[in-house]
Amino acid sequence: MTKKTALITGVTGQDGAYLAELLLGKGYTVHGVKRRSSSFNTKRVDHLYVDPHRKDTNFFMHYGDLTDSTNLIRIVQETQPDEIYNLAAQSHVKVSFETPEYTANADGIGTLRLLEALRILGLEKKSKFYQASTSELYGAVREVPQSETTPFNPQSPYAVAKLYAYWIVANYRDAYGIHASNGILFNHESPIRGETFVTRKITRAVAAIELGLTDRLYLGNVDAKRDWGHARDYVEGMWLMLQQPEPDDYVLATGEMHSVREFVELAFAHVGRTIRWEGAGVDEKGIDAKSGATLVEIDPEYFRPTEVEQLLGDPTKAKTKLGWSHKTGFQQLVQEMVASDLIEVELERKGGVRHS
Ligand code: NDP
Numbered sequence: 001m002t003k004k005t006a007l008i009t010g011v012t013g014q015d016g017a018y019l020a021e022l023l024l025g026k027g028y029t030v031h032g033v034k035r036r037s038s039s040f041n042t043k044r045v046d047h048l049y050v051d052p053h054r055k056d057t058n059f060f061m062h063y064g065d066l067t068d069s070t071n072l073i074r075i076v077q078e079t080q081p082d083e084i085y086n087l088a089a090q091s092h093v094k095v096s097f098e099t100p101e102y103t104a105n106a107d108g109i110g111t112l113r114l115l116e117a118l119r120i121l122g123l124e125k126k127s128k129f130y131q132a133s134t135s136e137l138y139g140a141v142r143e144v145p146q147s148e149t150t151p152f153n154p155q156s157p158y159a160v161a162k163l164y165a166y167w168i169v170a171n172y173r174d175a176y177g178i179h180a181s182n183g184i185l186f187n188h189e190s191p192i193r194g195e196t197f198v199t200r201k202i203t204r205a206v207a208a209i210e211l212g213l214t215d216r217l218y219l220g221n222v223d224a225k226r227d228w229g230h231a232r233d234y235v236e237g238m239w240l241m242l243q244q245p246e247p248d249d250y251v252l253a254t255g256e257m258h259s260v261r262e263f264v265e266l267a268f269a270h271v272g273r274t275i276r277w278e279g280a281g282v283d284e285k286g287i288d289a290k291s292g293a294t295l296v297e298i299d300p301e302y303f304r305p306t307e308v309e310q311l312l313g314d315p316t317k318a319k320t321k322l323g324w325s326h327k328t329g330f331q332q333l334v335q336e337m338v339a340s341d342l343i344e345v346e347l348e349r350k351g352g353v354r355h356s
């Protein structure tokens, strides 16, 4: 059998790194799109990259940007992928309120640019397409839990941009017969999660507090609830979607929901600390039950103009049709992230703590 070729946009992100590793393990040739940056941005995939002068490498990177059509067309032409995974995005919900136009351009129109590249190059029947859709589409939820048939009600410029991407993928599937699927993924995390997302921000702070590098963690809405899984499990689901004879849309989730508050409590519990909550609203504090020290404070700076209060996925369709289900539970996820950050923060000790 000939080797399959995959193209991953957003290869330098959390999911890109896990997916590249998964596909290389399956014997794929993997091409990743990375953005030009004035500083190094390939930390998550450096371990996969070998000198391109060596003949045995299966992993290649190309400079590119979802806001640049001609460059996307050139990369798709050069790589002739069997599978395209469109993971690139301005993926931070709060940041999307500050950069709404850029977010629409990269996350919404960027998806159209890639689909058009397929059409322009006549690859509609060759290249299967995965779109990184999101549970944020459900926004102010209209039913609990959310499945593939739950109506969307987006609550941020990010979610609205992703709504465009979701529908343009569905439209190009119907109009041009492209094998294009939306993975509607609920939050998934890992030790390489971006440091400004709440889970990683918490586990880094727990490690920094434990190592005496900082004394407290500032958070926004600690009552928000999410369905948190592990990125390692979710990239498996992405791949499975493109192995199906027919394209379709699938929810990937754990079917379990926890609050940010619970995440904080569990993360501190892994270093032997019990959090007691005192006060209310912006004056609420998380206190170390033993020492009485304030470890968590609320900073309204982290509130969003419109918030998504709760998300809970129903992964029944993925289970039935793809044979997919999550393997890593909530406890294990939090434990793995705290353990990893204790090591990482210790290594960074010399350079000080980065606040996200
Ligand atoms: P990350 O933020 O970790 O990674 C995003 C990637 O996109 C990075 O490689 C980033 O490059 C790249 N990127 C950003 N803007 C552009 C651009 N204009 N052109 C090219 N590349 C760009 O996200 P995740 O890995 O967590 O998520 C992957 C995808 O899945 C995203 O589309 C996200 O919106 C979506 N998603 C994520 C979920 C999650 O819980 N993680 C859940 C549901 C959907 P750089 O490294 O240079 O910043």
Ligand code: GDR
Binding pocket: 091, 092, 093, 094, 133, 134, 135, 136, 185, 186, 187, 188, 196, 197, 198, 199, 201, 218, 219, 220, 221, 222, 224, 225, 226, 260, 302, 303, 304, 307, 308, 309
């Ligand atoms: P989310 O993830 O918005 O769900 O989007 P994030 O971790 O940013 O927020 C989750 C919830 O925690 C609350 N929160 C805070 N969030 C951040 N970032 N920082 C804080 O200090 C803080 N305090 C409380 C938020 O208000 C929110 O309710 C992620 C991204 O990966 C998207 O790209 C993806 O589409 C969705 O998950 C599914």
